[in-house]
Each structure stands twice: as structure tokens, then as C-alpha cells.
Amino acid sequence: MQVQENIPVGSVLMFASLTIPHGYLYCNGESLLRTEYAELFKAIGTGYGAADGTHFSLPDFRGVFPKGHGATDRVAGVDASGNPYTGVLGTYEQDKLQGHIHIPLPGGTSFAVNVIAGQAGVGGGISSRTDPTTGVPSDDATNGVPRTGHTTEPQSLGIKFIIKFAKTIDFQMGP
Numbered sequence: 001m002q003v004q005e006n007i008p009v010g011s012v013l014m015f016a017s018l019t020i021p022h023g024y025l026y027c028n029g030e031s032l033l034r035t036e037y038a039e040l041f042k043a044i045g046t047g048y049g050a051a052d053g054t055h056f057s058l059p060d061f062r063g064v065f066p067k068g069h070g071a072t073d074r075v076a077g078v079d080a081s082g083n084p085y086t087g088v089l090g091t092y093e094q095d096k097l098q099g100h101i102h103i104p105l106p107g108g109t110s111f112a113v114n115v116i117a118g119q120a121g122v123g124g125g126i127s128s129r130t131d132p133t134t135g136v137p138s139d140d141a142t143n144g145v146p147r148t149g150h151t152t153e154p155q156s157l158g159i160k161f162i163i164k165f166a167k168t169i170d171f172q173m174g175p
Contacts (some may be wrong), residue, residue, distance in 0.1 A: 009162045010043030012059065012066075022164055027161040029060030040165040059090070061161035065153070069092065117135035 005023065007013075012027060020026055025040075031051045034041040041056050049057035069089040 007164050009039045009164050009167055013162050015160045015162045023166055024162040025165050027059045027061040027163050030058050031055045037165050
């Protein structure tokens with residue numbers, strides 16, 4: 001039996017199952033033949049890459065957060081340089097931490113954050129300009145021990161992203 005859904009080809013959905021439903025593909029960056037997935041190729045083209053002139057790539061949402069396409073200059077919608085925040089369709093952005101300063105410590109001692117890859121602590125630890133020492137974040141008795149890692153990101157939940165590849169799908173009912 002063929003079923004036509006009202007969800008447009010190229011639509012990306014969050015899906016909370018390991019089993020992908022009929023008519024959808026896992027957004028894992030896979031390279032597909034343009035002729036075999038003609039409707040999807042017509043919808044998304046090579047915006048997410050292409051191995052050659054006969055293939056195109058699916059978006060790859062594994063381990064990344066989606067970001068809205070386009071630019072915005074709405075209130076607080078610009079970075080420290082005054083540039084609008086942007087999301088370029090099909091372009092991955094590396095993680096980053098906005099530039100910042102730290103206020104002087106009591107007594108006039110100031111400090112800077114050492115950004116040294118592979119060192120423990122946020123940004124590699126804190127180093128006094130007058131007494132170079134390195135430390136790791138610790139419990140402040142209010143917020144608990146800081147969680148640190150290789151990226152700066154909000155709390156998150158892993159979910160599977162899937163993409164619709166055809167208007168009409170073959171659907172089998174029962175055994």
C-alpha cells in the first residue's frame with residue numbers, strides 16, 4: 001500500500017526511537033545517489049556536501065545542536081564585534097566561548113585565564129600575573145563542583161534527527 005504524507009520532503013524531525021520509520025533517513029551525513037533519492041536531492045541539493053557529481057550528502061546532526069539559518073540583528077542579536085548572529089544553511093560551526101575578562105581580585109591582584117589545550121580546568125586553569133599558579137575549578141559551596149569538558153554547551157539530551165525523503169512511501173500493514 002502506498003501512503004502520501006503531508007510532511008514535505010526534506011523536513012527534518014527529532015525522533016525518539018532507534019528504529020527509523022518508513023520514508024525517512026537518519027541524518028548522519030551519509031552520501032546518497034541523486035537518482036535513487038531524486039525527490040530529496042531536489043529538495044536539499046548539495047547544501048550538505050557531495051562526494052561527486054552523482055551523489056549528495058544528508059545533513060549530519062550527530063553530536064551537534066541545530067542552529068537557525070539566516071542572520072539576525074534583533075536586540076542582543078549581535079556578537080561583541082557588532083556582527084549579526086548567523087546560521088549558514090549546511091555549514092557546521094565549531095564551539096567557542098565569547099571573549100571575556102575577569103575582574104581584579106581583592107587587594108588589586110588581577111588574573112588571566114590560560115587557554116592551554118589538554119590542561120585540566122576551565123580554559124586550562126587560572127594563573128595570577130604576579131604569582132603563576134594553575135588551579136582547577138572547585139566547589140564554591142553554593143553551585144557545586146563545575147562540570148568541565150572539551151566543549152562549552154548547555155545541558156542536553158541526545159535525540160535522533162531524521163529527514164523525509166519521498167512524498168509517497170510504501171507502507172506495509174501487519175505481517
